[in-house]
Amino acid sequence: SLRYYGCGLVIPECLENCWILDLGSGSGRDCYVLSQLVGERGHVTGIDMTESQVEVAKKYIEYHMEKYGFQTPNVTFLHGYIENLEETGIKNESYDIVISN
Numbered sequence: 001s002l003r004y005y006g007c008g009l010v011i012p013e014c015l016e017n018c019w020i021l022d023l024g025s026g027s028g029r030d031c032y033v034l035s036q037l038v039g040e041r042g043h044v045t046g047i048d049m050t051e052s053q054v055e056v057a058k059k060y061i062e063y064h065m066e067k068y069g070f071q072t073p074n075v076t077f078l079h080g081y082i083e084n085l086e087e088t089g090i091k092n093e094s095y096d097i098v099i100s101n
Contacts, residue, residue: 012097015042021090022046023082023100028057028075030101032064035075045095047078047088054079 015037022031025046034044048054057077065073080088082100 011037011099015097017041018096019094020044021095021098023098024048025057025077026050026053026101028053028060028077030099031057031075031077032060034099035064036068038074040070040072040074043074043076045076045078045090047080047082047085047090049079049081051079 011034015034016039018038019042020034020038022034022044025031025048028046031044031046035042038044046054046057048057054077061073061075061077064075065071078088078090
């Protein structure tokens, strides 16, 4: 929470099995909330331009997967710019929901 710069999380209902892209994910706080809501068959990808924030986010992947009882991680964090998602390997129309906090 020391590195949370967001302004709240507004999300739709019924996220189970969805693929969500979080633009400007920062330290990953919203991604971890969403990862529990999408479940093991859903996936959340966070992308941020600040490498140190991405490193903080990655540090807690295992912790959250154990806490939620997931066998494998359903969260990925990428360092990159939201203005050029293609450079990070994100393809058009590959996510159900895109959020930006």
